Amino acid sequence: MKKRKIPMRKCVACHENKPKKELIRVVKDKGGNIEVDLTGKMNGRGAYICLNEECLMNAKRNQKLKKALDIDIPDEIYDKLKDTILKFSKE
Template identity: 50%
Template structure:
């Protein structure tokens, strides 16, 4: 039986390569709306972020998501990411 290749993505905050399922995708739709993509299949420009609270805080502080998505990020999106993250 063939082993399946695991898709890897890079966290925009810590720059670590991780399995796609271990990261959260934030997407800017063609209409300009920024949201969390839980399915990983929404169309638009995407950026991946670890589930670590440190990475979420770093992305917020340095405006990393705004840079990658070329769009303003709403504050409630960061709150949503912080609730879903792990402390370490």
């Protein structure tokens, strides 16, 4: 049986390549709306971040998501990302 290739993506904060399923995707659609994409399938430009608070704080402090998506990131998105990271860390 043929082995499946695991899709790898790079975290915008720490620049580590990790399997796509271990990262959270933030998407900017054509209308300029920013969403947290837990499915990894939404249309639009995506940026990935690790499932740890350290990477999230680094991305917020150095505006890594803003640079990757070329748009201002509202605080609600960072709050949603933090809630998602805390939810995954409890599991």
